[in-house]
Amino acid sequence: MDWKYLYTSFEGRIARKDWWIGVIGLFIISLIATLLFGNDGLIAFLISVFLFLAGIACHVKRFHDRGRSGWWSLIILIPVIGPIWAIIDLGLLEGDQEVNSWGPPPETRLIP
Numbered sequence: 331m332d333w334k335y336l337y338t339s340f341e342g343r344i345a346r347k348d349w350w351i352g353v354i355g356l357f358i359i360s361l362i363a364t365l366l367f368g369n370d371g372l373i374a375f376l377i378s379v380f381l382f383l384a385g386i387a388c389h390v391k392r393f394h395d396r397g398r399s400g401w402w403s404l405i406i407l408i409p410v411i412g413p414i415w416a417i418i419d420l421g422l423l424e425g426d427q428e429v430n431s432w433g434p435p436p437e438t439r440l441i442p
Contacts, residue, residue: 336391337384343395344388345436349420352388356381389416394432395425 336344336352344352363377390400396419406412427435 337387340387340390340400341432342391343425343430343432343434343436344391345395345425346392346421348436349388349392353385353421356385356388389420391432392420392425394430395436396420396423397426397430 335342336348337356360377360381363374363381367373367377385406386403389403389406393400393402406416408415425435429435
């Protein structure tokens, strides 16, 4: 898996497994950063911005795999319902099996 592609690109598609790996990785980074730097200060703010944007990048590519626009990623901003929806839609449901507007299914892609 190309970590740079996973966390910085808003193009293409990723499979459920890659989404779970990306989201769990961000959660672990968040825990470690909180233990090291706390929740206040410039460093904590910068880490939070990176984690938020990296998470959105993962969500956008996963929504692309589901045949939806990346704008659906904004659903996570709805308290309680948004994150639950995202976990069900992105983490549990299968992506499009055929080529869609955002490219071929992730398993058939030679280079991410």
